[in-house]
Structures are given as C-alpha cells and as structure tokens.
Amino acid sequence: MSKAFAVIGDPIDHSLSPNIHSAAFREMDLDCSYIAYRIPKDELKDGIEGLKKIQIRGFNVTIPHKVEMMKYVDKLDESCSLIGAVNTVENKDGVLKGYNTDMDGFLEPFKKKDIPIKDSKVLLLGAGGAARAIVAGFAKEKASNITIANRTLQKAEELSEFSKKIGLNAIPMKIEDVGDSAQNYDIIVNATSIGLKNEDSPISFDSLKENTVVYDIVYMPMNTDFIKKAKEKGAKIIFGYEMLLGQAVRAFEIWHDMEAPYNAMKKALLGGV
Numbered sequence: 001m002s003k004a005f006a007v008i009g010d011p012i013d014h015s016l017s018p019n020i021h022s023a024a025f026r027e028m029d030l031d032c033s034y035i036a037y038r039i040p041k042d043e044l045k046d047g048i049e050g051l052k053k054i055q056i057r058g059f060n061v062t063i064p065h066k067v068e069m070m071k072y073v074d075k076l077d078e079s080c081s082l083i084g085a086v087n088t089v090e091n092k093d094g095v096l097k098g099y100n101t102d103m104d105g106f107l108e109p110f111k112k113k114d115i116p117i118k119d120s121k122v123l124l125l126g127a128g129g130a131a132r133a134i135v136a137g138f139a140k141e142k143a144s145n146i147t148i149a150n151r152t153l154q155k156a157e158e159l160s161e162f163s164k165k166i167g168l169n170a171i172p173m174k175i176e177d178v179g180d181s182a183q184n185y186d187i188i189v190n191a192t193s194i195g196l197k198n199e200d201s202p203i204s205f206d207s208l209k210e211n212t213v214v215y216d217i218v219y220m221p222m223n224t225d226f227i228k229k230a231k232e233k234g235a236k237i238i239f240g241y242e243m244l245l246g247q248a249v250r251a252f253e254i255w256h257d258m259e260a261p262y263n264a265m266k267k268a269l270l271g272g273v
C-alpha cells in the first residue's frame, strides 16, 4: 500500500513541503504521497484522529499547532522536550512520536558549508519560537556567547535565562540598542519576521567585518534587505531556504530511514520560492 504523509496547519495552502517531499519520492522511486491538510486551531484532536484512521506514516506540524501537538504524541524525542514544540511526527503502528527539526534544520547549512560555530560570538535578533531552537543549536555546538536582541526586552531576558540554563552565556538587549555593533560578532542571525514584508534590515551593517556569517531565517523573499546589505559588506550568507531544506531533509530521514536526496529537494524548493 502506498504510504501517506502530510503537513498540517492553518493557513496551509502556501506550504512548500508537498513539493519538496514529492520531489524526493520521485527521485528515490518511493510509493508515497504527501498532502497539505488544513486543520483549524481548535480541531487538532479530531484532525489527528482522522490522520490515524488513514494510517498516515508521518506528518509535519506548523502554525498554529506546534506547541499544542506536544499533548497528542505518545513519545517525545529529546529535541522536542528541549524546545517545547513538535514539528515532525512519526506514526509507527498507531504510536505517535514527536520530533522538532528546527534546531537540526538550522545547523545543517553550517555543516554543509563547513562553517565552524565553536567559540564564536553570536548576535541573535528575535526571541520567539524559532529563536529558542536556534539558541539550543548554538549551545549544542558550543558557541562562546550569544547576545539576544529583541523588540520586547522581557522575551530576550527569558530566552537568555533558557540559554544560560543549557550552558550558553547570554546577554539580553533591546533590538534598537544593537546600534553599530555588528563588528563585534562572528555570526549574526535574523530570527524575527522582519523581511517577510520587504521591511528594511533591523540593524546596521556599516561596521560589519568581511567574512562574518549572516543568516536570515526569512526565506520569502530570498534576498531580504538584511541579506542584501550584509552581502555588500562581503559577509558569508546563509539563506532562509537552506534552513527549510535542512528541516525537510531531517524529516525525510526520520520517516524513511535513508539519506535524503538533497539536490532534488533543493531544486523543488527553489522552483517554488
């Protein structure tokens, strides 16, 4: 029997995941299908029952269900308990296991490009759900320290506490206080939603050192103002689509127990951006 996979969320019609995974199935000659399935915010429980009935093999979880999904899985991978949200589920004979691929997806481009994180000084913009997974990633890879700059200072302070608890020294600040301090960092990451609507970069790159790594998790548009200004200064760029691809690769490997066809998935993704 053909194996079924899905992504659930609301809204879901613009998801790129069906394209990426379908391309991987074709490339690997797998008898599988992947659909986008809209489940409204208060219908998660029934939606999951429905997916179990059709013996779904696995599914991705996106806004607004990532945190609530924690309640409905039977087992939790370590990645979920650390981050407090589930974005990938594996169904083994009715037993649901939750994973969070945000951290691995974020780290994947560093590995692919051989960019070291150990002992680096990091500036992270944003303190939401994605930023939390990114902090966990930098802690795991033993960055030297992280400055967390956010519009709402309190959220930067809370995320700094989490960071210190998992062994990464952190300093909270307001995003407008970053000023012209770009030169002080080896890696700068935008984990806010600034750029999605073509806004200007939230920080100045006037003092940026050449070869600083500048990473934007916004993937649409691909060339945000943040990326463009960093490029002009000779930064090493990591694009948002690279994280998305990293997450899709990780999900594929969880579900299929084989190496993902990276290039076919990349081609499908870039065709859709």
Ligand code: ATR
Pocket (backbone or CB within 6 Å): 125, 126, 127, 128, 129, 130, 131, 150, 151, 152, 155, 175, 191, 192, 193, 194
């Ligand atoms: P995600 O799951 O993508 O991280 P989120 O948890 O809603 O989404 O986090 C969004 C982040 O973008 C937050 O850091 C938010 O700042 P606040 O904590 O102050 O809300 C940041 N953000 C969104 N719009 C912003 C804007 N116009 N200016 C500055 N920061 C913004």
